[in-house]
Amino acid sequence: MLRNFWQFITDTLRLITRGNRYYYAWIAFLLLLIAIGTGAYIGQVNEGLIVTRMRDQVSWGFYIGNFTFLVGVAAAAIMLVIPAYVYDWEPIKEITILGEMLAISALIMCLGFVMVDIGRPDRFWHIIPLVGRLNWPQSMLAWDVIVLNLYLLLNWFVVTYLLFCAYTDRHYVKKLVLPLVLLSIPMAVSIHTVTAYLYNGLAARPFWNSAILAPRFLASAFCSGPAILLILLQVLRKTTKLSIKDEAIFKIAELMAYTMGFNLFLTAAEAFKELYSGTEHMVYFQYLLFGLKGHTTLVPFAWASILCGLAAFILFLVPRFRTNWTLLNLGCVLIYASVYIEKGMGLIIPGLTPDALGEIYVYRPSYTEVAVAAGIFAIGFLVFTLMLKAAVPMMLGEFTLTRGRRRLDAPEADPV
Amino acid sequence: MTAQEPIQPAEGCASSTPGGGSRREFLGTAVAAVATALTGCGKLSHEEFLQHNFRELSKDEVRDVIARLEREYKEKYGREVKVTNTAPLPGVIFGYALDLSRCIGCRRCVHACVKENNQSRSPEVQWIRVLELEKEEGVNLQHADQYYDPAEVPREGHFYMPVQCQQCKKPPCVKVCPVGATWREKDGITVVDYNWCIGCRYCMAACPYGARHFNWGEPNLPPDQVNPDTHYLGNRPRPKGVVEKCTFCIQRTRKGLYPACVEICPTGSRKFGNLLDKTSEIRYVLENKRVFKLKEELNTQPNFFYFYGV
Ligand code: SF4
Ligand code: SF4
Numbered sequence: 093m094l095r096n097f098w099q100f101i102t103d104t105l106r107l108i109t110r111g112n113r114y115y116y117a118w119i120a121f122l123l124l125l126i127a128i129g130t131g132a133y134i135g136q137v138n139e140g141l142i143v144t145r146m147r148d149q150v151s152w153g154f155y156i157g158n159f160t161f162l163v164g165v166a167a168a169a170i171m172l173v174i175p176a177y178v179y180d181w182e183p184i185k186e187i188t189i190l191g192e193m194l195a196i197s198a199l200i201m202c203l204g205f206v207m208v209d210i211g212r213p214d215r216f217w218h219i220i221p222l223v224g225r226l227n228w229p230q231s232m233l234a235w236d237v238i239v240l241n242l243y244l245l246l247n248w249f250v251v252t253y254l255l256f257c258a259y260t261d262r263h264y265v266k267k268l269v270l271p272l273v274l275l276s277i278p279m280a281v282s283i284h285t286v287t288a289y290l291y292n293g294l295a296a297r298p299f300w301n302s303a304i305l306a307p308r309f310l311a312s313a314f315c316s317g318p319a320i321l322l323i324l325l326q327v328l329r330k331t332t333k334l335s336i337k338d339e340a341i342f343k344i345a346e347l348m349a350y351t352m353g354f355n356l357f358l359t360a361a362e363a364f365k366e367l368y369s370g371t372e373h374m375v376y377f378q379y380l381l382f383g384l385k386g387h388t389t390l391v392p393f394a395w396a397s398i399l400c401g402l403a404a405f406i407l408f409l410v411p412r413f414r415t416n417w418t419l420l421n422l423g424c425v426l427i428y429a430s431v432y433i434e435k436g437m438g439l440i441i442p443g444l445t446p447d448a449l450g451e452i453y454v455y456r457p458s459y460t461e462v463a464v465a466a467g468i469f470a471i472g473f474l475v476f477t478l479m480l481k482a483a484v485p486m487m488l489g490e491f492t493l494t495r496g497r498r499r500l501d502a503p504e505a506d507p508v
Numbered sequence: 509m510t511a512q513e514p515i516q517p518a519e520g521c522a523s524s525t526p527g528g529g530s531r532r533e534f535l536g537t538a539v540a541a542v543a544t545a546l547t548g549c550g551k552l553s554h555e556e557f558l559q560h561n562f563r564e565l566s567k568d569e570v571r572d573v574i575a576r577l578e579r580e581y582k583e584k585y586g587r588e589v590k591v592t593n594t595a596p597l598p599g600v601i602f603g604y605a606l607d608l609s610r611c612i613g614c615r616r617c618v619h620a621c622v623k624e625n626n627q628s629r630s631p632e633v634q635w636i637r638v639l640e641l642e643k644e645e646g647v648n649l650q651h652a653d654q655y656y657d658p659a660e661v662p663r664e665g666h667f668y669m670p671v672q673c674q675q676c677k678k679p680p681c682v683k684v685c686p687v688g689a690t691w692r693e694k695d696g697i698t699v700v701d702y703n704w705c706i707g708c709r710y711c712m713a714a715c716p717y718g719a720r721h722f723n724w725g726e727p728n729l730p731p732d733q734v735n736p737d738t739h740y741l742g743n744r745p746r747p748k749g750v751v752e753k754c755t756f757c758i759q760r761t762r763k764g765l766y767p768a769c770v771e772i773c774p775t776g777s778r779k780f781g782n783l784l785d786k787t788s789e790i791r792y793v794l795e796n797k798r799v800f801k802l803k804e805e806l807n808t809q810p811n812f813f814y815f816y817g818v
Binding site for chain 1 (some may be wrong): 560564631648654709710712722
């Protein structure tokens with residue numbers, strides 16, 4: 093068993109280092125982005141966070157915005173597990189493991205964004221339980237660190253186990269996998285809920301201090317996470333021998349139509365409460381949607397997000413549209429853009445602008461922030477690519493303990 | 509930029525960790541090596557890296573830490589900087605009151621504070637912000653301007669409202685800190701351990717008064733402007749990447765002095781004292797004047813009061 097596992101690791105490593113020209117080009121591109129990001133980050137460590145455009149007034153920016161968005165992706169990817177395992181719905185089963193791998197990559201990016209955002213990365217150990225001094229259960233950030241890491245471990249374990257089983261030509265032990273997979277459902281909900289509570293619990297920031305913030309987080313995540321998967325599944329179908337049925341894709345699209353409707357409804361409920369009651373809390377919405385005192389930086393983004401969301405909703409709602417590949421993919425891109433803007437900048441910035449003393453500081457990410465973020469995204473894509481490269485042949489049963497060796501030597505069409 | 513050179517470790521990169529503390533040993537040299545690589549050797553001594561939360565240090569460890577800091581400050585600024593560790597006085601809870609009818613918005617308190625508390629001079633970090641408000645609007649922060657610049661203050665139709673840390677009885681900044689780097693002392697002062705803060709800035713998002721400030725870059729404190737009388741939890745020079753805030757001049761008030769802002773205020777708008785002492789001026793103000801707290805509805809329960817003296 094242990095020897096097999098060792099073999100599994102080395103074989104996997106060999107598998108991910110071999111590929112065709114496109115594979116190498118893609119990896120090289122990602123490595124280049126990572127190098128650029130690393131360079132920018134080294135600059136940031138030396139100079140301090142002053143190289144970002146965050147300041148006392150807007151103390152969180154692009155990094156934390158991306159973090160928030162990606163937590164949603166991680167949470168949503170796993171939601172596809174429900175139909176697969178709970179209802180034992182065959183067409184979607186293969187997708188589950190892809191969803192889990194997506195969650196792993198998203199979580200790695202999340203932790204990366206938190207790491208680059210802190211002012212003293214050398215002191216990261218202060219937050220490790222027992223070694224440092226975790227302020228649990230008081231601090232929501234402490235909760236977030238715990239649930240994110242547990243969720244990462246859980247997914248990592250399930251993916252490795254399933255692949256190892258495929259590799260050794262055994263059927264996985266259902267008694268072991270099913271409880272873990274079922275556990276990952278409430279955990280997926282919890283990572284996003286806790287992240288929402290991170291903002292939600294701050295009375296000082298009325299824009300976040302609303303009871304439906306967590307439900308809104310979940311609703312928007314269940315739009316954006318599957319949107320990525322839908323496109324991915326089509327790519328995999330074209331480039332590998334994985335058979336993913338149309339049925340599965342359309343089912344996901346249908347589910348997305350409901351979550352999108354719900355997302356729009358919750359957003360409207362929030363906007364109504366603020367705009368109709370017209371209390372002084374309205375200023376944050378005003379800043380986001382219409383601009384305040386001549387500052388209109390966020391306005392075009394806010395409306396782009398709303399319009400993209402609405403257009404995507406219509407595309408997904410009408411069965412004739414969502415079964416049309418072009419329109420379906422367009423819808424995915426639109427929903428992705430909509431949620432990225434909304435969770436990324438549309439949540440953090442207006443939450444902090446105007447600041448606690450009414451000052452408007454106009455924040456836009458600096459070059460460093462964009463470069464570092466690109467690097468972190470590239471790390472996420474790299475992790476996902478490598479996992480996929482190893483997983484696909486194993487899932488297809490092409491690459492196993494007995495057959496792996498021979499197969500490797502023979503040139504074959506490479507996935508990705 | 510010469511004054512911005514990072515602190516050099518006293519004994520070079522190879523200096524060993526101080527004894528004591530099983531958790532610190534548990535941490536091991538591996539983690540230390542990673543962090544040293546991360547921050548660049550020479551910027552961070554092992555002692556500094558492994559130092560634990562101030563509240564968990566033994567008396568001996570505190571002495572060592574303070575000795576190390578004084579040594580580092582001496583190297584950095586070329587002069588003796590005294591770091592004290594005076595504990596809260598028993599039977600004292602500090603309170604502050606500010607007379608809105610007297611404040612003329614001259615901002616002398618702002619600059620006295622910067623000098624006293626060794627803030628970075630460029631970019632200048634200011635713990636006190638004086639808001640210029642319109643009389644017609646009252647205390648409405650959406651109409652506040654902290655960058656007013658008239659030839660003469662006070663300006664017609666305006667009043668002034670200085671805001672600094674309100675030393676909340678229920679401080680949200682303390683609640684949210686993931687590592688317990690900030691806490692409320694027995695005398696009601698909320699402090700930050702600059703050697704434990706990880707710079708996540710969660711407390712800044714949580715503070716309703718904009719009282720917390722972050723060292724976005726290396727603090728620039730010219731050696732000839734250093735105030736050498738410091739307190740570990742107060743005005744000792746800060747490193748980059750951590751938050752800082754008003755501490756009611758902990759280094760002064762625990763010795764029975766007034767905060768620098770109280771001392772300098774030319775109009776006597778600022779009152780300070782022991783809330784537990786029935787004969788104190790602050791108690792007189794609370795009992796005899798019309799008093800209010802800023803953002804009272806958030807239930808942070810400040811020990812900082814605004815009042816109308818006339
Ligand atoms: S005013 Fe802000 S920094 Fe000061 S104790 Fe209250 S929450 Fe904390
Ligand atoms: S910035 Fe420092 S003091 Fe503030 S919450 Fe983070 S670790 Fe705590």
